[in-house]
Amino acid sequence: MFKKILIANRGEIALRIIRTCKEMGIKTVAVYSTADAESLHVKFADEAVCIGPPPSSESYLKMSNIIAAAEITNADAIHPGYGFLSENSKFSKICEEHNIKFIGASPEMIEKMGDKASAKATMKKAGVPCVxxxxxxxxxxxxxxxxxxxxxxxxxxxxxxxxxxxxxxxxxxxxxxxxxxxxxxxxxxxxxxxxxxxxxxLIEEPRHIEIQIVGDSRGKACHLSERDCSIQRRHQKLTEETPSPFMTDELRNEMGLAAVRAAEYIKYEGAGTIEFLVDKHRNFYFMEMNTRIQVEHPITEQVIDFDLIREQILVAAGVPISGKNYTPKLHSIECRINAEDPYNDFRPSPGKITTLHAPGGHGVRLDTHVYSGYTIPPNYDSMIAKLITTAQTRDEAISKMKRALDEFVIEGIKTTIPFHRQLMDHPDYLAGNYTTKFMESFKMEAPVED
Structure with a gap:
């Protein structure tokens, strides 16, 4: 097992990885830009190394600085999280050359599945339905x-x-x-x-449904069921849920087996997702593969009681997977809380958080790196938190989400909390009747004046 892991990322995903490493008895190294010096991932890691100024190109995307940080701290592995260098074949290769384990896909796998045209050709050979x-x-x-x-x-x-x-x-x-x-x-x-x-x-009335898979170094793979990511704005996901309200047992089985077949055909190692478009007749088609952990991985963890970051680390260390395919027994919903103004075309709203009250209670999970007094820098993605609720049924998970959103107070900046609160009352959402086109007709109701 690894003795020390450097997390080549920032924000909530860096903190998420640090937590699992601590539970596994693995030392952690945080890297940060000067804009992130006060972020919680820097405070909670065992060591922290500044890797450059605020622009990503000079810090979180600067491979030489990250490798240097790993070498001076004697880290024997690097976890890239999502975004930044997580699907960069050159970085995966450089880690390999420096005898540092990249907790992610191999350079060859990233290249094979990162190019959408070649990925589609590969999936056709694997017998996976393609658009x-x-x-x-x-x-x-x-x-x-x-x-x-x-x-x-x-x-x-x-x-x-x-x-x-x-x-x-x-x-x-x-x-x-x-x-x-x-x-x-x-x-x-x-x-x-x-x-x-x-x-x-072009697939009409499409749903974006992805299957979480994990593969090991022995060529075996399993799936951890689906996530419905259809509610998107400009192809950016806003909320996700599992199981999908559109899914049937037969379709789940077919898509799960297709995803495992895809992963085993390419001998995929690590956590990844096979992304599908599903039409109104429940025909499904391969869209792309993400060779990394996903933002929305917590809802899968919640419904099957499984730590995906832990599994990533174990697989990278050569431990075989269980080989079991999972079916969710609970229902979980994630709302991405962004520093954006939903009443003003979701315009970014960086700045200082003056007040923060986090929701809690049974079945409520909050993944975030922000706190009262924290200043959100304007240099990075606007997501500042992920609010996840889990319950026995979809209706209960929605009711829990409404209550948690009502409890969630963030002042000093604009956030997407009001959007999610309105979404949870939308009749089409409540009926599970939505596609990737949902946001084209969604209109925010005017804010209530204090």
Missing amino acids: PGSDGILESYEQTEKLSVEMGFPVMIKATAGGGGKGMRAVWKKEKLKDAWDSARQEARAAFGNDAMYLEK
Whole structure:
């Protein structure tokens, strides 16, 4: 087992990893930018190393600084969390070269599954259903037009190096295809330095449902059931739940087995998710694979009583998985609390938290790195907390979430707490009747004046 793990991340996920390491008797090293000097992950780690100024490019993405921090503290492993370098094959390779265990996917696995076009081709070979579309990267606009006409509109143009909804265009008519092609490539080139595109059939009334998997160094994998991540804004998840209200036992079994088949086909090691689009007829299609821990992993932990970070560490140390596939016995919901103003088009709201009162009680979990007096820097993602409720049924989990949101007080900045409170009363949400298009028609009610 590892003696000391450096956490190459910040905020709530860094603190989350530190907690499990402490329970396992493993020493921890936090890294931080000057903007994060007062963050809780810095305070609770056994050691902390400043790795640069606030910009991510000069700190959390600066591989040489992170490796240097690991070497001077004698860390024998690095946990990348999510985001930043968690799916960077070059960083995984550098860790390997410095004899530091990267608690994540191998460089080869990240490259194979990180490129969406090659990932799709691999999944086809594994016998996993894929969305109809181009075989690999599109070579020209003419090819794009020909394939679009053959498949039939609507279609989706996607950047192969994409993420966060950038470089994606839905096209409903042939007349709009050329403009979409040009603008998607331009956006992808600016965001990723890569304008390679591929084409897919647009799935109507889609749900975004992912299957959590874990694989070990012996080529065995298991799944830990599904999470429904369909409520999104600009392709960014806002809330997640498990089990999905759309799921049937038969569909769960089919998707779970497909995810395990995918993981074992590529001999995947570590925690990851196989992401699917599910249409209104409950046909499911592989979308992409995330070769890291997910933001929303706590809801899976809650419904099956399983520490995913612990499992990541054990697998990285060579311990075999149990091989058991899990089915949730409880219901869990996560609301991502962002420092954003939901009444003003979710505009970021960094600044000092003057008052914070955290909700509690049975079945309430709060993962956060902020506290009263903490100043949220403007340099990073706006998520500041994850509020999770767990109960015997979906209705009970929703009631618990309403109560917890009412208790959750954050003053000094704007947050998305009011959005989530309104969401929990929305009739379509209550009925489990939502798709990835839900937010296109959602309207915030005016704030109540004090």
